[in-house]
Amino acid sequence: MAAPILRSFSWGRWSGTLNLSVLLPLGLRKAHSGAQGLLAAQKARGLFKDFFPETGTKIELPELFDRGTASFPQTIYCGFDPTADSLHVGHLLALLGLFHLQRAGHNVIALVGGATARLGDPSGRTKEREALETERVLANARALRLGLEALAANHQQLFTDGRSWGSFTVLDNSAWYQKQHLVDFLAAVGGHFRMGTLLSRQSVQLRLKSPEGMSLAEFFYQVLQAYDFYYLFQRYGCRVQLGGSDQLGNIMSGYEFINKLTGEDVFGITVPLITSTTGAKLGKSAGNAVWLNRDKTSPFELYQFFVRQPDDSVERYLKLFTFLPLPEIDHIMQLHVKEPERRGPQKRLAAEVTKLVHGREGLDSAKRCTQALYHSSIDALEVMSDQELKELFKEAPFSEFFLDPGTSVLDTCRKANAIPDGPRGYRMITEGGVSINHQQVTNPESVLIVGQHILKNGLSLLKIGKRNFYIIKWLQL
Numbered sequence: 001m002a003a004p005i006l007r008s009f010s011w012g013r014w015s016g017t018l019n020l021s022v023l024l025p026l027g028l029r030k031a032h033s034g035a036q037g038l039l040a041a042q043k044a045r046g047l048f049k050d051f052f053p054e055t056g057t058k059i060e061l062p063e064l065f066d067r068g069t070a071s072f073p074q075t076i077y078c079g080f081d082p083t084a085d086s087l088h089v090g091h092l093l094a095l096l097g098l099f100h101l102q103r104a105g106h107n108v109i110a111l112v113g114g115a116t117a118r119l120g121d122p123s124g125r126t127k128e129r130e131a132l133e134t135e136r137v138l139a140n141a142r143a144l145r146l147g148l149e150a151l152a153a154n155h156q157q158l159f160t161d162g163r164s165w166g167s168f169t170v171l172d173n174s175a176w177y178q179k180q181h182l183v184d185f186l187a188a189v190g191g192h193f194r195m196g197t198l199l200s201r202q203s204v205q206l207r208l209k210s211p212e213g214m215s216l217a218e219f220f221y222q223v224l225q226a227y228d229f230y231y232l233f234q235r236y237g238c239r240v241q242l243g244g245s246d247q248l249g250n251i252m253s254g255y256e257f258i259n260k261l262t263g264e265d266v267f268g269i270t271v272p273l274i275t276s277t278t279g280a281k282l283g284k285s286a287g288n289a290v291w292l293n294r295d296k297t298s299p300f301e302l303y304q305f306f307v308r309q310p311d312d313s314v315e316r317y318l319k320l321f322t323f324l325p326l327p328e329i330d331h332i333m334q335l336h337v338k339e340p341e342r343r344g345p346q347k348r349l350a351a352e353v354t355k356l357v358h359g360r361e362g363l364d365s366a367k368r369c370t371q372a373l374y375h376s377s378i379d380a381l382e383v384m385s386d387q388e389l390k391e392l393f394k395e396a397p398f399s400e401f402f403l404d405p406g407t408s409v410l411d412t413c414r415k416a417n418a419i420p421d422g423p424r425g426y427r428m429i430t431e432g433g434v435s436i437n438h439q440q441v442t443n444p445e446s447v448l449i450v451g452q453h454i455l456k457n458g459l460s461l462l463k464i465g466k467r468n469f470y471i472i473k474w475l476q477l
Helices: 026-034 038-045 061-066 089-103 134-158 182-192 195-200 202-208 221-236 245-262 299-307 311-321 326-338 344-374 378-382 386-392 409-415 423-430
Strands: 050-052 075-080 107-112 168-172 238-244 267-271 398-402 434-436 459-464 468-475
Touching (some): 038 089, 050 245, 061 238, 089 107, 089 134, 089 267, 089 311, 107 134, 107 221, 134 344, 182 245, 195 202, 195 245, 202 245, 221 238, 245 267, 299 344, 299 386, 311 326, 344 378, 386 398, 409 423, 409 434
Parallel strands (some): 075 238, 107 168, 238 267
Antiparallel strands (some): 459 468
16 A cells, blocks of 8 residues: 655646745735735634734745735635534634635635544544544535535525636545555654644643543544645645634644645634634534534524624624625614614524525525514415424424314314313313414314415414414315
């Protein structure tokens, strides 16, 4: 089995065109960094948090991006480990970072960690991840790839801006690790890493001081992430790695590995971590993930997550999670000062994110569900699909019945097991505790009427009390 590729990097189609020997004077470097270039624009939005290293030896990061994307497009990657079968809102900022770079004409790579997920990234964690079976990792990796491709397609189709964009590529690091033998890999790669440096990383120090300690598999994770960066540098000319702010240590390992082997400059860009109102990082491990897969979090739930954002967060989130120009965001916030009860910024934020994640149909679905649940809209109920009903009323029993002639309100409630038998259930109706399709019914003997109690999509939404819903689908009307 061939050992890992370890050779000096050739610039391929860029060879001879970049003057890497030019080093900007300090004054010009500061002026250039403050120019209205790509990095400055994203720094102003708050999307890009830190840059590493602060200065290159042959070229500066702003110069790399701002020297003309048509002639010199860069390649940037970000990794996503398939520890679950869906991305979540916590991943969105890294994806938005990739998309902004793609929109500026650069080529971006979303790297699924089909191999590294089996080790588990210790960054930002107080204990080791639960080990995943190989089959589960493979299934998760396939699901993440589909999710990433769907997001990229929505971005391409629904958010075009007239510019010539770069490419969006999805890769899986298992493609190169499955060809490696352990001893060959360690012999070729291991000698280029120093234990003292690896041990000094904050993520490692925190785990070593914890009661559980740190496993060798977790410790080795940063070596594999560094090699991923090197591999993409060699094969795709990737000079920049994007990641959450908790990834800085791993990014530094990749920079040091590549610089030691090739003498070339590579860079890291971090994006901020999104936290809950309590300050906890949003994600699967924290148990507060808002998923991007419709089977786990519906478009309605995703929409409502952003609609519910408080006023003190919404302007920042509009800058982070959308492509809206900053002047437009300023205008939205000015209108909000005049009419805060309309929650205009929150609704625009929710609409932009839901459209990116679920497409225009998903956004329409979220709005229908919102109208049906919070505005008692009969029109919205009538056009909802069975899938939307089940997503909106997740805890509600779903029943299918044949409509017998003369079926009454009382018959319907009892068929659905929504009320107790006997006089108590009867009284629940007469005392106003039952509604059908948002309309209160008080006569238990009333016969169901198509168009009133049964909507044109064959639905009856039964509500008992304030919170208990029952969905009834009538067959062969």
